[in-house]
Amino acid sequence: MEEVEWTPRQPRAEDLRVGLISWAGSYLTYEPYKNTVTATAKGLGRRQTWEILVSNEHETQAVVRLRSLQGLYLLCEADGSLCYGRPRTSHHGCFLIRFHRNGQWTLQCIISGRYLESDGEDVFCTSRVLSAYHMWTPPALHVHVILFSPLNHCYARADPTMGRVWVDAPIPCLEECGFLLHFQDGCYHLETSAHTFLSHLDRLVSQPSTQTAFHMQVRPGGLVALSDGEGGMLYPQGTRLLLSLGSNPHGGEEWFILQRCPTWVSLTSKARKFLSVIYDVEVCAASEHISPMSLFQFECDNETPTLQLRSANGCYLAQRRHRAVMADGHPVECETFFRMHWNCGRILLQSPNGRFLGIAANGLLMASATVPGPNEEFGIRLANRPFLALRGRYGYVGTSSEHDLLQCNMDQPDCIHLLPCRQGIYHFQAQGGSFWSITSFGTFRPWGKFALNFCIELQGSNLLTVLAPNGFYMRSDRSGTLLADSEDITKECIWEF
Helix, strand or coil: CCCCCCCCCCCCHHHHEECCECCCCCEEEEECCCCEEEEEECCCCHHHCEEEEEEEEECCEEEEEEEECCCCEEEECCCCEEEEECCCCCCCCCEEEEECCCCCEEEEECCCCCEEEECCCEEEEEECCCCHHHCEECCCCCCEEEEEECCCCEEEEEECCCCEEEEEECCCCCHHHCEEEEEECCEEEEEECCCCEECCCCCEECCCCHHHEEEEEEECCCEEEEECCCCCEEEEECCCCEEEEECCCCCCCCCEEEEECCCEEEEECCCCCEEEEECCCEEEEEECCCCHHHCEEEEECCCCCEEEEEECCCCEEEECHHHEEEEEECCCCHHHCEEEEEECCEEEEECCCCCEEEECCCCEEEEEECCCCHHHCEEEEECCCCEECCEECCEEEEEECCEEEEEEEECCCCCEEEEEEECCEEEEECCCCCEEEECCCCEEEEEECCCCCEEEEEEECCEEEEECCCCCEEECCCCCECEEEECCCCHHHCEEC
16 A cells, blocks of 8 residues: 555634633623623633634735634624624724734724724724734634644654754554643643643743743644743744754744644453554454554544544545455444444444444454444553643633632643553543542542542543543533533533643
């Protein structure tokens, strides 16, 4: 089989979504029941999330519309007031967005020429003279991300041994390719999976400081550039493509595509053998040791329970003749879509012909069984996620100085360290080394002495549910308290990670 070059996926709708923070530190918010737009919210939720629709882009500016998750648009009226609805003309709701060097945006109404601004509460378009009140900061919506260099066709990778970050990973399957973005005081801190921070001195340091703070220039489509605010830009340099500050990037070297950290998994058979791609395309359960060819990118349509598994060879698992499953599929082939079923942390995969995947006597992966049994259940483990940063309907999961219970409405997440117990089952460890504990009311505390079992079930490319030790699904609550009291999977039980 010819070698297939790894191609990054195209930006999804969620990659084009942002929150917008005013000069007062509050978020641009649509109020669906009042048909108005305000800037009073201090946290980033669904009503503070906007999709950027670009109609024309050039260098430092673009013509855009802002659409809410409900499908309605930010509209500027003739008197300078703002409302929330559907455009009446081709230019209604269009803004000229300018990208400033400090990472902030300004949005100018195309029809009136007036700038979008806030007084700390209300939002309006009345002034044609640009000022600090017209500046909006677009924080990244996803804190766990990867950085892809379109010029070098490689991903950024932290090297804890050398204390550096290189842009040399052709495939983002390693946990070292994942980074946490911390937004604080208008700047970003880039944290590695080993919890070190990239500094202005091109080295990884143990603590965040002014030397680890970067300004981020954001453009629609997930493009970002990081600078120190004094003329230096981060871009790959030298023959080894060291990610470091410089003042002379060429041909767009400083621009990266920022995407959610993808989900890579390993699968094991009933005999605890890893599924691996051998001889380029055959899929076999024969090895007791994990290798790069035992890793699969978990790609799932969030609207349906269908799954695609992409191998490190760049191809997808696909059902072929004689019920064999091969790693030679392309993303548009219907034979690459498998229906997934969960059973206590173990996954069953049903092929397009209705048969379930299992391991044949010769170790090969086949779609044979009409009724699934233990041979059709696979253990699944997150391969590139040593920790989780969970975001629900009301914010991130984390601790608060005002509460002794874990909250689900935080602006910044706490890292939940994953200690694999057995396939699909994990212990949740808090940042201080203690374990998550659960109360009789289904609430959680982060200072338990004993490890408890949590069952993770993937529901999408970056979506999961958690079955807590009390047998109920973990969910977010409007009160802000994290709860485990749901027998069924509802929207509040779905977590972005």
